[in-house]
Amino acid sequence: MNIHEQKITPECLEKAANQVEDKREEYKDVLLQLKKMLGGTTPHSETAEILTRAYEQMKEYALFVQSIETFLRKSANNLKIK
Incomplete structure (x- = not known):
């Protein structure tokens, strides 16, 4: 299975959020x-x-990165609820 066939799971999103x-x-x-x-x-x-x-x-970029992390975590939580 290549990366384009991989399903998006809460675990996958949480892992990405942790990396961010x-x-x-x-x-x-x-x-x-x-x-x-x-x-x-x-x-x-x-x-x-x-x-x-x-x-x-750099401070603006840091806020942007933080928003990405928040989005990933929120998306993971939303997938868990569904």
């Missing part, structure tokens, strides 16, 4: 490191501005 959660936790560590780097830069410098923009974009 693991990556989200790793990403969170990167965000914390970037935030520390921001603290070590001179305010209003070009480097600080670039790092700040990167940090803000």
